[in-house]
Each structure stands twice: as C-alpha cells, then as structure tokens.
Amino acid sequence: MYDSDNIFAKIIRGEVTTNKVYEDEYIIAIHDAYPVAPIHILVIPKGNYTGFDDFISKASSQEVANYFQKISEIANTATADGYRLVTNVGKRSGQTIFHFHTHIISGKEFTNIAG
Numbered sequence: 225m226y227d228s229d230n231i232f233a234k235i236i237r238g239e240v241t242t243n244k245v246y247e248d249e250y251i252i253a254i255h256d257a258y259p260v261a262p263i264h265i266l267v268i269p270k271g272n273y274t275g276f277d278d279f280i281s282k283a284s285s286q287e288v289a290n291y292f293q294k295i296s297e298i299a300n301t302a303t304a305d306g307y308r309l310v311t312n313v314g315k316r317s318g319q320t321i322f323h324f325h326t327h328i329i330s331g332k333e334f335t336n337i338a339g
Contacts, residue, residue, distance in 0.1 A: 232323035262331030273324040303330040
C-alpha cells in the first residue's frame with residue numbers, strides 16, 4: 225500500500241524543499257540529501273508508485289517513456305564520464321522509501337558488482 229506521507233510525496237507536493245535538478249508534469253529530479261558520490265541525483269515519478277513493478281504495471285506508456293528518457297537526459301547533462309543507475313525494489317534490496325525512484329550516481333570510481 226502506498227504511504228502518501230513518505231518524504232518523496234511531501235517533496236512532490238511542495239511540503240519539503242529540496243535542491244531541484246529538473247521537473248516536468250511526470251517527474252521531479254533532486255540532489256540526494258545523503259549522497260554516496262559527488263553526483264547523486266534522485267529521479268522520482270510524481271504518481272503514487274511504491275516500486276518498479278508498481279510503476280511498470282500502473283503508469284501510462286507516456287509516463288514510463290518520459291521517465292527513462294529524462295533519466296538519460298539528466299544523467300548525460302550532469303555527468304562527464306559515466307554513471308550508475310540504481311533502483312532498489314523491496315526492503316531486502318535496501319529500499320527504504322516506498323515511492324519508486326532511481327538514483328543517478330557518478331563522479332567517482334565504483335567497484336564492479338555485476339558484469
């Protein structure tokens with residue numbers, strides 16, 4: 225069940241101020257408050273989606289296309305030499321805020337954890 229009091233819902237409603245990178249009718253992108261790298265941006269859809277599967281099954285095709293197109297645009301504007309995309313799905317994966325979002329992380333060398 226979606227919690228409308230989660231921090232991202234509050235950000236989307238304008239109840240919490242953030243360092244905004246981008247916004248349109250479908251998404252908001254912000255600098256992460258607890259960055260793990262010099263560049264750490266969160267891309268958050270404005271709809272009430274708890275995770276990736278919820279987003280893919282409930283969002284319109286236009287919302288899904290916009291989401292991934294904007295991630296590409298934001299990442300390529302904010303980074304110079306590569307980036308990592310991270311989307312945690314479920315508590316065991318490390319998801320702590322149950323509003324779907326993707327991390328764009330860059331600006332340092334990363335350990336290769338998978339291929």
